[in-house]
Structures are given as C-alpha cells and as structure tokens.
Amino acid sequence: xxxxxxxxxxxxxxxxxxxxxxxxxxxxxxxxxxxxxxxxxxxxxxxxxxxxxxxxxxxxxxxxxxxxxxxxxxxxxxxxxxxxxxxxxxxxxxxxxxxxxxxxxxxxxxxxxxxxxxxxxxxxxxxxxxxxxxxxxxxxxxxxxxxxxxxxxxxx
Numbered sequence: 785x786x787x788x789x790x791x792x793x794x795x796x797x798x799x800x801x802x803x804x805x806x807x808x809x810x811x812x813x814x815x816x817x818x819x820x821x822x823x824x825x826x827x828x829x830x831x832x833x834x835x836x837x838x839x840x841x842x843x844x845x846x847x848x849x850x851x852x853x854x855x856x857x858x859x860x861x862x863x864x865x866x867x868x869x870x871x872x873x874x875x876x877x878x879x880x881x882x883x884x885x886x887x888x889x890x891x892x893x894x895x896x897x898x899x900x901x902x903x904x905x906x907x908x909x910x911x912x913x914x915x916x917x918x919x920x921x922x923x924x925x926x927x928x929x930x931x932x933x934x935x936x937x938x939x940x
Contacts (some may be wrong), residue, residue, distance in 0.1 A: 805830065838899050845892040852884025 809818070809827050818824040828834060859877030863870045 835899060835903055838896070838903070841892055841895055841899065845888060848888045848892075849885045852880055852888060856881030856884055 805826070808814075809823055810830055812831075814827060815831075816824070818827055856877045856879075859880060860874045862873045862877070864873055865871075
C-alpha cells in the first residue's frame, strides 16, 4: 500500500471517528450516563473534566529539582580543561546546587498558580450549577403546590 492510499484511509477513518465522538460521546446530555467506562473516560477526557497538566507539571518539577541537585553536586568535584590549564567547577556546581532548586520552584509555582486558578474556577462553576439546579427544583415544587392562575381576576 502506498503512502497516499494509507493517508487517504487514515483521513477517512479520522473523520468517521470525529463524527462518532461528537454524536455519541461528547454531548453534555451523556455526562455520567454512558454505560461503557471507556466511553465515559473519553467523554471526560475531551470535555476537560480532569486537568492532567497539573500532574505533568509536578512530575517535571521533581525531575528538574533532582537534576539540579545531582548535577550541582557532581559538578562541584569536576574539572574543566582549558587552554590555560585545569579549572575547578566547584563554584558553578555550588551555585547550581543552591540556586537551581529555588529557580525551579519559582518557575513551576507560577505555572501551578495558573493551573490551580483554572481548577478553582471549574469547582466554583460546578457548585454554582449545582445550587442553581437545586433552586430551580425548589421553585418547580412550589409552583406545583401553589399553582398561579394564568388569568387575572376581574373586579366588578
């Protein structure tokens, strides 16, 4: 099979999958109502119900901090050969060992502030929608108990 045929078949399959997802999985009316766990996961994934960037940023922060500490520690005991002779990297390693984790913390804390802001807004929005739906339900109950006449009474 040539690359052109493979690309064409891939494009047709892509369009079919997109249409299927938009019709059978992504609408809000299917939220929590899909029987298949995988389809429910797809619904949550494509509707951004969970923010994976938070876990990724935490992992990258740990990796970056450990790298700064390890590289800084071993750099303190290394030597660089130059034209004028050997030069110690002790100061560079010490700076990386101390300043590296602090800089990593600052950078990732700024990024996490944005992620946490979005997460908190999503939580507030979810709570607001829940309280609004409860208020609408209580209003409907009151209306069913005390029906209001649609025609005004005429005084004679």
